[in-house]
Amino acid sequence: MIEAKILEQTGEALRKLYGHELAPGSIGLERTKKEITGDFTIVVFSLLKISRKSPEATATEIGTFLQQNMPEIADFNVIKGFLNLVLNDQFWLKFMMKNAFQPDFGFYKTRQERPVVLEYSSPNTNKPLHLGHIRNNLLGYSLAAILKANGHKVIKVNLVNDRGIHICKSMLAYMKWGNHETPVSTGIKGDHLIGKYYVLFDKKYKSEIHGLIEKGLTEEEAERQAPLIMEAQELLQKWEAKDHETIALWKQMNGWAYEGFDLTYQRLGVDFDHIYYESETYLLGKKLVMEGLENGTLTKKEDGSIWADLKNEGLDEKLLLRADGTSVYMTQDIGTAQLRYDDYHPSSMIYVVGNEQNYHFDVLKKVLARLGKEYGSHINHLSYGMVELPQGRMKSREGTVVDADDLMDEMFRTAEETTRELGKANELSTSDAGNLFKTIGLGALKYFILKVDPKKNMMFDPGESIDFNGNTGPFIQYTYARIQSLLAKADAAGFLWKDAKISTHIALLPLEKETIKRLYQFQETVAQAGEEVSPAIVANYVYDLAKVFNQFYQELPVLKEEENEKLLLRLMITYFVGETIRKSMALLGIQVPARM
RNA sequence: GGUUCCGUAGCUCAGUUGGAUAGAGCAACAGCCUUCUAAGCUGUGGGUCGCGCGUUCGAAUCGCGCCGGGAUCACCA
Known part of the structure; x- marks a missing residue:
C-alpha cells in the first residue's frame, strides 16, 4: 500500500536531511481533509525536535524529498505544520485497473490455521426472540463475515439455553393450565406459545407473592416461599434426575421453541455451524467444578453449596453449584467453554453477549484461570450495548418488548408500501416483488x-x-x-x-x-x-x-x-x-x- | 454505596485513536426530472462537543474533580 511507502520514504528523508533514525510508527500520516488539496497529509509538528527548523521549513524539505524520490507524488503543499501530498492520477488509475475485476479485492488471505469460535444469538427456550436478540444476531453474523474477510477461519456457534429454572417455569405453567395446547392446535408459532406460558407463570407467581405479603411475610420470604416457585425448583431437580415425564415434556416444548427459532433465523438470514445446548454442557461444568473442589481451588459451604472465592482478585464470591446439587448459568458456561475448546482448539473464543453480562465474563475468566484452563485468557467478550426505547429499556411486564417476528413483518410491510407509492413494483412479478420487499x-x-x-x-x-x-x-x-x-x-x-x-x-x-x-x-x-x-x-x-x-x-x-x-x-x-x-x-x- | 460504560445540532448517529474552520442523515426552508432509476442531487439555517481545572505547539479525543444518565454487584440467564 502506498501509505507504507510514504512512511518509509519519510523515514528516509529524516535520515538524509537531519541524520536521524525514527521508528516509522511515530510519523503521523492521515488522509487529507476534504477542503484541502492533497491525498495524504504528514503532520510534521512531532518532527520539529529532529529538524530543529520551523514547521513550514520542515514540511517543505520533506515534501521536496518525497517528490524527488517517489514517482507517485505529483505535487505537495504546506499549510502550517501540515504537509499535503498530491498523488498523480496515474497512481489512482493503475490501482483501479489492477483491482476493479478482482473478486477478492479487499479481502485477506488465510493467516491463522486455528479457527475463531464465535458465539452469538444464544436464546432461551422460554420466550421468542426480540429486538435485543436481533442486534445480537446481526452483529454476530456480520462479525463472522468480517473476520473471514480478514483471513480467519470462523466457526459460528449458537448456545441454546434449554435448561434451568426459567424453562421449568414455563413447563410448570403449561402442566397446570396448558390444556394440551400445541402450536398446531392453536396456530401459534411454537416459541410464542411457550412465551405465553412463561408470562402466565410470572403473573400467577406475582399474585402468590402479593397474597403472602398480605399475610405478613416480607417480600423476600414471599418470593422464596411461594408454592409456584417451590414447585418449579422441584421440577428442576426432577429434570436433573432425568425423570421420564419431565424430560418428555421438556423435549416436546423445546421442540416447539426450536421450530419457531429456525423460522426467525431463516427470515433474518443468519446461520450457525454448530449448535450447543446447555443441557449437553452443564454436566461437564459440574465435573470441572468438582475437580476444582478436590484440588482446593474452590470451596464448599456448610449447606453443601460450592463457591469460587474471588475476593482477592477484586471480585466477590460466586456460586457454582447449589446446595441441592443443581447447576447455575456459570456452571454450564464453564462446561461450554471446555467443550468448545476440546472441539476446535480455537485461537480465540468470541462471545457476542450484551454488556449487562460484563461481570459474568470477568468472573468466568477468573474461574477458568482458577481451574487451570489457559484458554480462558483467549476468551473475548464482545460486549454490545442495549437497544433502548424512548421510555427506557424493554420490559416484558410492561408489554414494551419489540418482538423480532413482528418487527420484520412491519419492515416488509413498510417496504412494500413505499415501493408501491413510488410505482416501482409495477413491472415485477408477484414473487420478484415479494423478494424485493423483503430485501x-x-x-x-x-x-x-x-x-x-x-x-x-x-x-x-x-x-x-x-x-x-x-x-x-x-x-x-x-x-x-x-x-x-x-x-x-x-x-x-x-x-x-x-x-x-x-x-x-x-x-x-x-x-x-x-x-x-x-x-x-x-x-x-x-x-x-x-x-x-x-x-x-x-x-x-x-x-x-x-x-x-x-x-x-x-x-x-x-x-x-x-x-x-x-x-x-x-x-x-x-x-x-x-x-x-x-x-x-x-x-x-x-x-x-x-x-x- | 462499590465497579463500570456513556454524555457531540431539535432527533438519530459519525468523528481516521492528540491535529487544520467538529461532520452526516432525519426534521424545516429553497432549488434540480423532454437526458444513464428523484429511495437521488444542490443549497440555507441549526453547536459553550455536559461543566471546570490540568497535560502541550494543539484536546470532542488524554488525566483529575464535579453534574446527569445507563448497566452490574442473584442460589435469574
Missing part, C-alpha cells in the same frame, strides 16, 4: 442497527418507522440497483468495458478521483473493522462510498460521454463501486437487489 425491509432494519458502534447503547422508537432515505440501507441498495441498470444498458449498447485498456495518462476529474479514492479505502476498512470487531465501520464506509458515487452519477455522464476512453473509464469505476457496495453489504449480511 429492502431487511436492508433497512439491518443497516439501522449495524451502523451504530456495537459498544454503544442505541435508541429505537417503535412509533416512527425506520427511514428509507438518507443514511439508510435502502439508499445504498438503490445506488447499487442504479449501477446495475447502467451496466446493463452499457452491455446492451455494446460497450466492451470489461476488457478495455485505458491509458493511465488521462487526467481525472475531481469526482472521478474522489470515487476511486473511496474504493481504495475498502481494504483498510475491512482490516479496521476486523481489528475493532465493528460492523459499524463497514456500514459507515459503504454509506460514504454510495454518497460519493451518487454525486459522480449526478454530475457526470457515463453512457452519454463523448470521449470513448472516458466513457469506458467511468463504466469501470461504476462497476467497481457496484462490486464494492455488494461486498460491503455482504459483510453486513445485507443483500442488494439488481433493480428497485
Whole structure:
C-alpha cells in the first residue's frame, strides 16, 4: 500500500536531511481533509525536535524529498505544520485497473490455521426472540463475515439455553393450565406459545407473592416461599434426575421453541455451524467444578453449596453449584467453554453477549484461570450495548418488548408500501416483488442497527418507522440497483468495458478521483473493522462510498460521454463501486437487489 | 454505596485513536426530472462537543474533580 511507502520514504528523508533514525510508527500520516488539496497529509509538528527548523521549513524539505524520490507524488503543499501530498492520477488509475475485476479485492488471505469460535444469538427456550436478540444476531453474523474477510477461519456457534429454572417455569405453567395446547392446535408459532406460558407463570407467581405479603411475610420470604416457585425448583431437580415425564415434556416444548427459532433465523438470514445446548454442557461444568473442589481451588459451604472465592482478585464470591446439587448459568458456561475448546482448539473464543453480562465474563475468566484452563485468557467478550426505547429499556411486564417476528413483518410491510407509492413494483412479478420487499425491509432494519458502534447503547422508537432515505440501507441498495441498470444498458449498447485498456495518462476529474479514492479505502476498512470487531465501520464506509458515487452519477455522464476512453473509464469505476457496495453489504449480511 | 460504560445540532448517529474552520442523515426552508432509476442531487439555517481545572505547539479525543444518565454487584440467564 502506498501509505507504507510514504512512511518509509519519510523515514528516509529524516535520515538524509537531519541524520536521524525514527521508528516509522511515530510519523503521523492521515488522509487529507476534504477542503484541502492533497491525498495524504504528514503532520510534521512531532518532527520539529529532529529538524530543529520551523514547521513550514520542515514540511517543505520533506515534501521536496518525497517528490524527488517517489514517482507517485505529483505535487505537495504546506499549510502550517501540515504537509499535503498530491498523488498523480496515474497512481489512482493503475490501482483501479489492477483491482476493479478482482473478486477478492479487499479481502485477506488465510493467516491463522486455528479457527475463531464465535458465539452469538444464544436464546432461551422460554420466550421468542426480540429486538435485543436481533442486534445480537446481526452483529454476530456480520462479525463472522468480517473476520473471514480478514483471513480467519470462523466457526459460528449458537448456545441454546434449554435448561434451568426459567424453562421449568414455563413447563410448570403449561402442566397446570396448558390444556394440551400445541402450536398446531392453536396456530401459534411454537416459541410464542411457550412465551405465553412463561408470562402466565410470572403473573400467577406475582399474585402468590402479593397474597403472602398480605399475610405478613416480607417480600423476600414471599418470593422464596411461594408454592409456584417451590414447585418449579422441584421440577428442576426432577429434570436433573432425568425423570421420564419431565424430560418428555421438556423435549416436546423445546421442540416447539426450536421450530419457531429456525423460522426467525431463516427470515433474518443468519446461520450457525454448530449448535450447543446447555443441557449437553452443564454436566461437564459440574465435573470441572468438582475437580476444582478436590484440588482446593474452590470451596464448599456448610449447606453443601460450592463457591469460587474471588475476593482477592477484586471480585466477590460466586456460586457454582447449589446446595441441592443443581447447576447455575456459570456452571454450564464453564462446561461450554471446555467443550468448545476440546472441539476446535480455537485461537480465540468470541462471545457476542450484551454488556449487562460484563461481570459474568470477568468472573468466568477468573474461574477458568482458577481451574487451570489457559484458554480462558483467549476468551473475548464482545460486549454490545442495549437497544433502548424512548421510555427506557424493554420490559416484558410492561408489554414494551419489540418482538423480532413482528418487527420484520412491519419492515416488509413498510417496504412494500413505499415501493408501491413510488410505482416501482409495477413491472415485477408477484414473487420478484415479494423478494424485493423483503430485501429492502431487511436492508433497512439491518443497516439501522449495524451502523451504530456495537459498544454503544442505541435508541429505537417503535412509533416512527425506520427511514428509507438518507443514511439508510435502502439508499445504498438503490445506488447499487442504479449501477446495475447502467451496466446493463452499457452491455446492451455494446460497450466492451470489461476488457478495455485505458491509458493511465488521462487526467481525472475531481469526482472521478474522489470515487476511486473511496474504493481504495475498502481494504483498510475491512482490516479496521476486523481489528475493532465493528460492523459499524463497514456500514459507515459503504454509506460514504454510495454518497460519493451518487454525486459522480449526478454530475457526470457515463453512457452519454463523448470521449470513448472516458466513457469506458467511468463504466469501470461504476462497476467497481457496484462490486464494492455488494461486498460491503455482504459483510453486513445485507443483500442488494439488481433493480428497485 | 462499590465497579463500570456513556454524555457531540431539535432527533438519530459519525468523528481516521492528540491535529487544520467538529461532520452526516432525519426534521424545516429553497432549488434540480423532454437526458444513464428523484429511495437521488444542490443549497440555507441549526453547536459553550455536559461543566471546570490540568497535560502541550494543539484536546470532542488524554488525566483529575464535579453534574446527569445507563448497566452490574442473584442460589435469574
